Amino acid sequence: xxxxxxxxxxxxxxxxxxxxxxxxxxxxxxxxxxxxxxxxxxxxxxxxxxxxxxxxxxxxxxxxxxxxxxxxxxxxxxxxxxxxxxxxxxxxxxxxxxxxxxxxxxxxxxxxxxxxxxxxxxxxxxxxxxxxxxxxxxxxxxxxxxxxxxxxxxxxxxxxxxxxxxxxxxxxxxxxxxxxxxxxxxxxxxxxxxxxxxxxxxxx
Numbered sequence: 001x002x003x004x005x006x007x008x009x010x011x012x013x014x015x016x017x018x019x020x021x022x023x024x025x026x027x028x029x030x031x032x033x034x035x036x037x038x039x040x041x042x043x044x045x046x047x048x049x050x051x052x053x054x055x056x057x058x059x060x061x062x063x064x065x066x067x068x069x070x071x072x073x074x075x076x077x078x079x080x081x082x083x084x085x086x087x088x089x090x091x092x093x094x095x096x097x098x099x100x101x102x103x104x105x106x107x108x109x110x111x112x113x114x115x116x117x118x119x120x121x122x123x124x125x126x127x128x129x130x131x132x133x134x135x136x137x138x139x140x141x142x143x144x145x146x147x148x149x150x151x152x153x154x155x156x157x158x159x160x161x162x163x164x165x166x167x168x169x170x171x172x173x174x175x176x177x178x179x180x181x182x183x184x185x186x187x188x189x190x191x192x193x194x195x196x197x198x199x200x201x202x203x204x
Contacts, residue, residue, distance in 0.1 A: 009093025010053070015127075018048035023200040024130045041120050041129065058115060059084040061098065065111075068104060079103055079110035083118040087126075097122050152191045153183065159198050 025036045025044050049055065062082040069075055080102045088094040101118030103110045123129065148156075160176035175194075186194075198204065 009091045010089035011087060011091075011093040011095050014052045014054050014089045015087060015095070017052045018045075018054060019127045021048045021051065022127055022129055023047070024197060026131055036120075036124070036129070036131070038116050038120050041123055044129070045123050045127075053090045055088055056119075057086040057088060057094075058119065059086070060115070063111065074106060076104050076106040077110045079105075079114045081111070081114045081118060083115055083122075085119060085122050097126055099125075148183070148186055148188060148191055152188055152195075155195055156183065156186075156191055159195065159203065163198070163203055 023044055025040050027036050060081055061084050064080045066078050067075060068078045080100065082098060082100050084096055084098045086094050086096040099118040099122040101114035101116070101121075103113035103117055105113060156175075156179060160174070160179055163175065
């Protein structure tokens with residue numbers, strides 16, 4: 001594998017093209033926090049990797065496992081790994097990144113989950129995945145209060161009704177709650193941006 005700075009074949013240009021094409025991956029409400037789901041990150045990566053000819057070879061460099069006892073009295077296994085992910089192009093050029101992962105499971109899936117978590121955060125950090133963010137009302141510009149055409153306003157309200165739990169990025173409020181306070185402040189261009197963000201996530 002070539003060292004960084006040497007002629008790299010296709011892999012660097014392919015990864016840059018993938019980075020430019022990655023759609024936003026929004027955070028979702030988990031039981032105790034907001035986070036991007038593993039499936040959403042992997043689906044977004046698959047789209048770009050398939051388009052730009054990138055495949056990934058995983059390798060476990062280190063694995064540590066220990067038995068844990070839960071407050072309920074049950075038992076499980078906590079696994080930590082250092083995983084190496086090698087991104088390759090069709091000409092054989094490759095580049096690697098190493099990330100840690102940790103997971104606890106009561107059956108036999110702790111290692112798989114730890115690898116998935118390591119790969120998820122590898123993708124997020126290597127490709128600096130963007131999250132869909134609601135517009136900050138303080139940055140709406142000079143057209144604040146211009147109002148929206150009825151069709152755009154109805155589209156936004158429809159999205160909020162059909163996807164009541166959808167949040168934007170790190171926002172603690174749903175789109176519906178946010179629109180209740182900010183709908184009249186949006187310009188048409190900003191409304192279209194929000195609608196486009198939903199479409200990129202397959203939400204219509």
